[in-house]
Amino acid sequence: MYYLNDYQEGQKFVGTYLCKQKQVLKTKAGKTYYSLTLQDKTGTADGKIWELNNGIDDFDSMDFIHCEGMVTSFQGNLQMNISRVRKSQPGEYDPADYIPSTNKDIDDMYKQVLAYVTSVKNRYLRQILDMYFVENKEFVDAFKKHSAAKSVHHGFLGGLLEHTLAVTNMCQYFADHYPMLNRDLLITAALFHDMGKIQEISDFPVNDYTDDGQLLGHIYIGAKAMEDAAAKIPGFPAKLKNELVHCILSHHGKLEFGSPKVPAIMEAMALHMADNADAKLQTMTELFTKAGDNMDWLGYNRMFESNLRRTSLD
Numbered sequence: 001m002y003y004l005n006d007y008q009e010g011q012k013f014v015g016t017y018l019c020k021q022k023q024v025l026k027t028k029a030g031k032t033y034y035s036l037t038l039q040d041k042t043g044t045a046d047g048k049i050w051e052l053n054n055g056i057d058d059f060d061s062m063d064f065i066h067c068e069g070m071v072t073s074f075q076g077n078l079q080m081n082i083s084r085v086r087k088s089q090p091g092e093y094d095p096a097d098y099i100p101s102t103n104k105d106i107d108d109m110y111k112q113v114l115a116y117v118t119s120v121k122n123r124y125l126r127q128i129l130d131m132y133f134v135e136n137k138e139f140v141d142a143f144k145k146h147s148a149a150k151s152v153h154h155g156f157l158g159g160l161l162e163h164t165l166a167v168t169n170m171c172q173y174f175a176d177h178y179p180m181l182n183r184d185l186l187i188t189a190a191l192f193h194d195m196g197k198i199q200e201i202s203d204f205p206v207n208d209y210t211d212d213g214q215l216l217g218h219i220y221i222g223a224k225a226m227e228d229a230a231a232k233i234p235g236f237p238a239k240l241k242n243e244l245v246h247c248i249l250s251h252h253g254k255l256e257f258g259s260p261k262v263p264a265i266m267e268a269m270a271l272h273m274a275d276n277a278d279a280k281l282q283t284m285t286e287l288f289t290k291a292g293d294n295m296d297w298l299g300y301n302r303m304f305e306s307n308l309r310r311t312s313l314d
Contacts, residue, residue, distance in 0.1 A: 002014070003041070003042040003097075004038065004044070005042040007045075007078060010071060011070070012069075012070060012071075013067065013068065017039060017064070017098070018039040019039075019047075019059060019060070020061065020062070020205075022034060033049060034052070036048070039205070043156075043289075046077065046078070046079045048079060048080070048081055057085060057086040064087070064098070065088060066088045068084040069081045070083075075299045076291060076298035077298070078290075099157050099205055100157060101156055104158070112165055113164070114134070117130065117133050120188060124230075124233060125184050125185065127236075128236075129191065132195070143161060143198065144161055146159070146161075146201070147159040147197075148160040148197060150201060150209060160197055163279070167190050167271070167275050168191055170277060181270060182243075185240070185267050186247075189247035189267060189268070189271050190271055192226060192244075193251045195225060196218030196220070197218045200212060200221060201213055201218075219249060219251070219259065219260065223248045226244055226245050227245060246261060246264065247267055250268045251272050251275050288308075291310065294310075295309070295313075297309045
């Protein structure tokens with residue numbers, strides 16, 4: 001099949017894709033059109049159906065649809081202008097082709113996570129790590145396969161594992177260079193910081209916010225899980241438990257970014273900086289990858305509050 005990231009502006013567009021989202025909208029002139037989010041394993045693309053004629057069959061969000069049209073560009077991103085569409089039939093597609101996935105080896109990444117787990121010397125923190133990353137097979141399976149976001153960064157199968165390992169690697173760097181950091185606390189917090197996303201975001205192919213995600217959010221879910229786990233370990237020091245929970249609660253850094261607390265200890269600050277760095281750099285990586293060969297300015301981006309452009313190759 002022809003994947004979404006294979007297309008370039010000006011090409012004809014034909015193939016089966018997952019309709020991740022369908023919105024019925026109106027132009028300023030009052031004309032009805034469909035705005036779609038199409039998905040395959042290489043990512044997502046914006047789709048538009050401007051003319052609702054006889055070539056447009058009925059379909060809904062989460063249907064696999066066969067589309068025909070032309071590839072255009074809008075604000076630096078490819079847009080699929082669709083002229084014909086119908087529901088695809090079973091046997092016309094392989095569902096595995098429509099789940100975005102990490103390009104890294106999941107088992108190898110998890111071995112690196114386990115190496116961090118076994119490196120923690122504090123017996124209480126080690127017990128809480130073993131409780132999840134060694135003994136809880138259901139958690140391990142979900143952690144390996146889950147995404148780290150709906151769309152912003154690491155929004156693909158294995159994304160949570162990839163992001164967690166990257167953040168932990170950066171925290172290890174911080175611990176090596178700043179001896180005042182409690183290395184065991186920092187590594188433990190890094191490995192657990194986004195665990196709540198397993199409950200916050202549904203599995204693929206939906207990969208959308210659950211009711212728990214909408215009502216509670218991954219920060220609260222993760223902090224509560226640490227509270228409950230520590231309560232099951234006899235003699236778990238209250239001060240250490242509060243420091244671990246604080247790291248989870250404050251890892252977004254600011255109240256306006258969803259953290260109920262701002263970092264008040266050095267480990268929480270280090271975790272926030274590592275999490276923010278990986279999220280921002282991965283988001284840029286995904287933006288520039290999606291732009292393909294476009295080396296021009298991509299337009300103002302609200303997340304970065306700046307117009308963005310990929311670095312020249314010369």
